[in-house]
Amino acid sequence: MPADVGLIEGPPRRTPGLRREEVAELAGLSAGYYARLEQGSAPHPSESVLTALARILRLTADEERHLRALAAGPGSVGAGLRADDAVPEQVSSSALRVMEMLKPRTAAIVLGRIGDVLAWNEYATRLFPGRLPTEEQHEAGRPNNARYVFCDPRSREIFSCWEKVADDTVAHLRAAAGHLVDDPGFRGLVDELLAASPEFAVRWERRDVRRHVSGEKYLNHPVLGRLTVDYEVLAVLDQPDQFLVVYGLNDVEIPESAATS
Known part of the structure; x- marks a missing residue:
């Protein structure tokens, strides 16, 4: 909630949580860049951006790992297989x-x-x-x-x-x-x-x-x-x-x- 991160509560909100602009401001990002991150159209975010977002959104350890995996994108270390890379899984x-x-x-x-x-x-x-x-x-x-x-x-x-x-x-x-x-x-x-x-x-x-x-x-x-x-x-x-x-x-x-x- 806004008060939890030092923002003025203001009038009642239709949905709980922070607005996109508020998350961007707290993370030190422009609202436009943050919107592109949400849409998956921005370049891979830096380590500092990911750390800031994890802190502001109060992600659990599992949620932060999930965020970083998504940010890594296809083809990077730890990312998923592309369709043409699929092979039968061999047991360990x-x-x-x-x-x-x-x-x-x-x-x-x-x-x-x-x-x-x-x-x-x-x-x-x-x-x-x-x-x-x-x-x-x-x-x-x-x-x-x-x-x-x-x-x-x-x-x-x-x-x-x-x-x-x-x-x-x-x-x-x-x-x-x-x-x-x-x-x-x-x-x-x-x-x-x-x-x-x-x-x-x-x-x-x-x-x-x-x-x-x-x-x-x-x-x-x-x-x-x-x-x-x-x-x-x-x-x-x-x-x-x-x-x-x-x-x-x-x-x-x-x-x-x-x-x-």
Whole structure:
């Protein structure tokens, strides 16, 4: 709000927040240049401009990373693939080795740049029955995290806090958008979900940007009932856009039959 940054409040506003001219003034920019930045027609902003905007807009760390990724533009380090650069995503060999080292009863999956599940271990199939295909089904296409949450009714049954999972899924996808702006797989996934799920569309318009690197999942497991599962999200260095997600089951034994429940 204006008062929060030392501006006079003035008459009531139709919408909350700062006006474009006020943001420009506080950042030391001309209103015209700031308008061009918003429209994507100005040259790449300098480090000082990005720092000023992040401070004035009070961006979170995730939001600031998203801003800088967008400012970097296509073709720069960390930017998304252009349509003619698209190649099938190869699973991280480091993540596969780590999964082999995990102690028994630890579930793990490898997520790709747009949330495709690239690899998983046996306990992941038991923890999330129906989410991960058999080896034969996997050949037909990789499962996707966001598609599962919004298009598979089983996700609403297994996630006891489905609304929060849905919020986090879209915010995480938004956080990736800055690096994947020209990635055809990303654009195709978003278009598909916008058409298929009004609940996704509502959340996408909120423009929340957030990554969760640890936390808890609350599950209604068809065999074991209510479960609280800790998880950690780990980046892998040999494939920078991939993540290894490890779920701690606290030595809970999930029978093999649970994978098909």
